[in-house]
Amino acid sequence: MKTNLHTIKAGVLVLGECEKSLDEELAHLSQSKREFFKAQMGINKHFIADKQSFASDLSIKAIDELLKLTNFDKNELDLLIFASHTPDFYAPATSSLIHKELQLNSKTTCLDLTNYCTAFLQGLLTAFLHLENKEYKNIILVCASVKSKKIDPKDSFTYATLSDSASAFLLSKSNKKDETCFFMQELFSEFALEETFSSSSYKQGQSEFIKVNNDLFFSLVQEKFPKLLETFLNKNKALQYEYFFFHYANDFFRKKLLQNLKLDEKLCFSQSLEQFGNLDANNLSANLILFNQTKLKDGGGGESKFC
Numbered sequence: 001m002k003t004n005l006h007t008i009k010a011g012v013l014v015l016g017e018c019e020k021s022l023d024e025e026l027a028h029l030s031q032s033k034r035e036f037f038k039a040q041m042g043i044n045k046h047f048i049a050d051k052q053s054f055a056s057d058l059s060i061k062a063i064d065e066l067l068k069l070t071n072f073d074k075n076e077l078d079l080l081i082f083a084s085h086t087p088d089f090y091a092p093a094t095s096s097l098i099h100k101e102l103q104l105n106s107k108t109t110c111l112d113l114t115n116y117c118t119a120f121l122q123g124l125l126t127a128f129l130h131l132e133n134k135e136y137k138n139i140i141l142v143c144a145s146v147k148s149k150k151i152d153p154k155d156s157f158t159y160a161t162l163s164d165s166a167s168a169f170l171l172s173k174s175n176k177k178d179e180t181c182f183f184m185q186e187l188f189s190e191f192a193l194e195e196t197f198s199s200s201s202y203k204q205g206q207s208e209f210i211k212v213n214n215d216l217f218f219s220l221v222q223e224k225f226p227k228l229l230e231t232f233l234n235k236n237k238a239l240q241y242e243y244f245f246f247h248y249a250n251d252f253f254r255k256k257l258l259q260n261l262k263l264d265e266k267l268c269f270s271q272s273l274e275q276f277g278n279l280d281a282n283n284l285s286a287n288l289i290l291f292n293q294t295k296l297k298d299g300g301g302g303e304s305k306f307c
Contacts, residue, residue: 003128005179009170010070011289014062015276016049016148016164025160041161042251046277048148049164054088055144056097058166063102063142066168075105078136083113083123084144084281098142116196117247119143119281120167125183131173139171145280150199152211161250163277167285182239184232186224191216218253226260244268245287249278 022044026034038044049058059082067074082095095110115122123141130136144166151159197211233239244267248254251273258265271294272279272286279286 001125001183003125003132003181003183004174004177005181006128006131006174007172008288009172010066011167011169011285011292012062012066012069013165013167013276013282013286013289014058014065015047016058016146017053018048018050019045020048020160021045022160026156028156037157040250040252041278042254042273043161043277044274046161047163047165049146053146053164054149055084055086055146055166056088056094056101058146058164059094059098059142059144059168060101062166062168063098063140066140066170070170072138072170074102074108076138077104077108077140079109079111079127079130079139080104081111081113081123081127081139081141082144083115083119083126083141085114085116085119086144086146086149087112087114094144115143115281117281117283119145120285121183124169124171127171128181131171137173140168141171142166142168143281143285145282147280161278163279165276165279165282165286167282167289169285182232182236184228184235186228188220188224191220195220218256221253222256222260225257229261242267243291245284245291246270247283248273249280249283 022038022041023034025046026037029037066072080095080099082093082098084094087094088097093110093112095112098104099108099110111126113119113123113126120141120143123143127139127141130139146164147162148159148164151162195213195216197213244263246254246257246268248257248270254268254270254273258268269287269291271290272283275290276286
């Protein structure tokens with residue numbers, strides 16, 4: 001799929017209020033086991049939202065910081081996209097709660113997307129497709145993950161590495177017709193109820209907790225993704241790129257993926273795990289923000305603002 005390459009003008013990341021080290025969370029293990037676990041995960045600490053903070057709360061903080069950073073007039077906002085698998089409620093829509101709290105213009109459209117790891121990319125594609133419409137000029141994409149509220153307390157390893165977060169990005173229409181954005185995906189829906197077990201809603205799920213079959217997820221990605229990336233690059237040979245950004249929940253997964261892809265680590269930007277823990281749906285967006293901060297420190301130009 002191709003769209004015009006629209007502008008990501010600014011990005012903000014907000015973390016859960018409570019910072020804890022893995023040593024604190026896994027104090028019941030011996031020091032040698034904790035060190036081994038940290039080395040495999042590539043994670044030293046994580047950030048958890050307090051009991052009163054949910055996806056809408058972190059999202060509102062992120063958008064508020066974004067508006068301050070850019071001096072953007074919120075009355076000029078055409079669309080608010082909220083992408084998450086941890087909404088406050090199934091109804092009302094979380095984007096409506098955000099709209100109400102921030103007192104956005106009544107003409108600002110709200111859209112909720114249910115996404116896991118692909119929240120940022122799917123949200124970005126949705127935003128770009130809307131920007132192809134003449135009626136949309138400015139969009140805020142917010143991705144939130146407050147997964148700690150649903151992690152089984154007995155699963156201390158998952159809980160100790162996961163961080164709650166929200167990211168917000170301001171996207172604007174570009175009138176340059178010669179710059180193109182490429183998007184490609186391959187879906188294996190036959191594994192839909194095997195890779196992620198159902199969480200209860202109107203249709204009763206298997207468990208009140210979110211559960212993921214990590215072994216199946218790992219094997220599918222390691223087997224299928226290299227071919228997908230090869231096809232994508234061959235199909236878009238004119239595409240110019242300097243760095244790759246990949247989604248992964250731990251350093252073991254990252255190393256295995258890069259081995260399978262036969263990619264030099266220097267081409268793959270990755271700092272979010274070490275600094276923030278596993279941000280789940282915001283791993284990609286966090287690395288994009290960190291990358292742009294690094295670029296600006298090194299003297300890179302451009303008008304984009306990220307924090």
